[in-house]
Amino acid sequence: MKETVLHKKHIALDAKMAEFAGYDMPIVYSSITEEHQKVRESCGLFDVSHMGEITIKGDEATQCVDYLFTNDVLSMSGKEVLYGMMCYEDGGVVDDLLVYKFHNKHYLLVVNASNVDKDFEWITKQNTFHCTVTNESNYYSQLALQGPKAEGILQKLTQFDLNLIEFFHFENVLLDNRIYMVSRTGYTGEDGFEIYGTHQEIVALWDKLLDIGNDDILPVGLGARDTLRFEVNLPLYGNELSQSITPLEAGYHFAVKLDAEPFIGRDVLKKQKETKTKRRIVGLELLDKGIIRHGYDVYHEDTLVGFVTTGYKSPSTGKTVALAMVDRPYDKLGTKLEVNVRNKRKKVVVIKKKFYNKNYKK
Amino acid sequence: MSKIKKGYYYTNTHEWVKVEDGFAYIGISDYAQENLGEIVFVELPDEEMVIEAGSELGAIESVKAASDILSPITGTIVMVNDELEDNPELLNEDPYENWIVKVDMEDNSELSELLSPDEYEDICDE
Numbered sequence: 001m002k003e004t005v006l007h008k009k010h011i012a013l014d015a016k017m018a019e020f021a022g023y024d025m026p027i028v029y030s031s032i033t034e035e036h037q038k039v040r041e042s043c044g045l046f047d048v049s050h051m052g053e054i055t056i057k058g059d060e061a062t063q064c065v066d067y068l069f070t071n072d073v074l075s076m077s078g079k080e081v082l083y084g085m086m087c088y089e090d091g092g093v094v095d096d097l098l099v100y101k102f103h104n105k106h107y108l109l110v111v112n113a114s115n116v117d118k119d120f121e122w123i124t125k126q127n128t129f130h131c132t133v134t135n136e137s138n139y140y141s142q143l144a145l146q147g148p149k150a151e152g153i154l155q156k157l158t159q160f161d162l163n164l165i166e167f168f169h170f171e172n173v174l175l176d177n178r179i180y181m182v183s184r185t186g187y188t189g190e191d192g193f194e195i196y197g198t199h200q201e202i203v204a205l206w207d208k209l210l211d212i213g214n215d216d217i218l219p220v221g222l223g224a225r226d227t228l229r230f231e232v233n234l235p236l237y238g239n240e241l242s243q244s245i246t247p248l249e250a251g252y253h254f255a256v257k258l259d260a261e262p263f264i265g266r267d268v269l270k271k272q273k274e275t276k277t278k279r280r281i282v283g284l285e286l287l288d289k290g291i292i293r294h295g296y297d298v299y300h301e302d303t304l305v306g307f308v309t310t311g312y313k314s315p316s317t318g319k320t321v322a323l324a325m326v327d328r329p330y331d332k333l334g335t336k337l338e339v340n341v342r343n344k345r346k347k348v349v350v351i352k353k354k355f356y357n358k359n360y361k362k
Numbered sequence: 363m364s365k366i367k368k369g370y371y372y373t374n375t376h377e378w379v380k381v382e383d384g385f386a387y388i389g390i391s392d393y394a395q396e397n398l399g400e401i402v403f404v405e406l407p408d409e410e411m412v413i414e415a416g417s418e419l420g421a422i423e424s425v426k427a428a429s430d431i432l433s434p435i436t437g438t439i440v441m442v443n444d445e446l447e448d449n450p451e452l453l454n455e456d457p458y459e460n461w462i463v464k465v466d467m468e469d470n471s472e473l474s475e476l477l478s479p480d481e482y483e484d485i486c487d488e
Contacts, residue, residue, distance in 0.1 A: 027426070032425040033425065225426065244443075289447065290403060291402065313402045313403070313425065320403075342405070
């Protein structure tokens with residue numbers, strides 16, 4: 001199994017470790033709920049070094065990325081970040097990712113750890129733009145610093161005014177005398193940063209941030225990373241998005257620019273928008289007792305009408321809720337459905353899928 | 363290091379049995395609750411249900427996952443600890459005090475097939 005550069009730190013912190021995307025990763029240090037609340041109320045530090053980094057360079061790099069990516073790359077300014085997907089011809093999703101633009105001839109794609117090899121192969125196959133595509137995943141490590149106190153803590157390490165980094169933008173920042181790439185992005189629904197550096201730099205910064213953050217910061221594992229992103233309806237590849245789920249079915253219209261330049265999968269998605277998707281992801285709230293989880297079947301009377309993509313007892317609200325892919329017309333708010341929980345039918349109702357409001361600094 | 367209490371019988375799936383006044387009480391071990399993490403729901407069986415050794419008795423849901431509770435013995439459930447329905451975290455706080463079901467055992471000799479505290483400790487150390 002692969003290890004991130006911070007593996008020894010996780011062991012020393014007595015984290016519960018488990019395999020994720022081929023890496024031995026920290027799932028929880030103290031308690032998922034405690035770590036979750038710390039991010040909502042103060043600050044959490046995540047090792048996300050397992051994420052993949054692929055660069056695309058060349059005279060036609062902008063056209064290349066735009067052709068691969070559902071969001072509008074031509075509209076990007078320098079040092080901007082965009083979220084979106086890479087799709088197959090049929091509209092299914094190769095991966096969801098962040099695109100960082102350095103300039104017209106240089107982009108960085110940050111992709112899911114479990115998809116790095118598949119993505120690299122896909123990009124290389126589609127590269128009719130004479131670009132240089134490089135998988136740099138082994139050269140970068142990455143931290144996510146998330147929560148309302150993230151900026152204050154990071155500011156202690158630099159003279160650079162972090163206020164100047166706008167939402168979904170990045171800068172090279174001198175932190176504690178080393179240069180890191182810092183973007184105001186994250187996957188928790190809170191304000192915060194994602195910080196990229198070489199392996200050694202990231203180890204140094206991990207220690208420094210925990211030290212300087214003192215009581216305001218906790219290391220946070222993948223357990224709480226999942227509950228945090230779930231509550232604010234950010235998708236996880238393999239759950240809300242997959243090769244057999246299109247971004248429109250999943251409801252992420254904001255990341256799909258159908259009227260901009262063509263991209264792979266656009267024609268199918270355009271048609272899907274015109275004729276309406278046959279199914280879509282909705283929120284469910286459990287009316288009976290229990291927990292609904294990823295993969296459970298959803299029924300309307302005796303008809304199978306969908307499946308749960310992610311479900312938890314939401315740490316922020318205490319309610320048992322889920323995201324589920326449900327056939328129309330069972331997707332309407334207030335519709336009473338049932339979920340098969342460990343061979344027992346439990347009552348659920350369709351609700352809005354934003355279980356918790358995002359708290360971005362925009 | 364998780365606690366293993368004397369006077370209890372254990373299973374290699376981390377349940378315990380304690381016999382008191384002729385009835386068997388079933389719960390989960392400290393090792394089990396520690397590894398599950400925060401318990402957010404306990405699915406309890408119905409009273410008067412007949413259970414067999416090794417069969418599913420109910421389930422424990424932690425934040426992350428669901429795990430079966432397997433019955434260590436055969437018998438009839440005479441009482442369910444329904445306090446766990448509203449306060450599942452009691453299993454984290456004191457897994458030996460908070461039993462899950464009380465059972466009228468069919469065959470007391472089944473107890474001899476369960477693990478002693480010492481044998482169970484070896485399993486937890488592995």
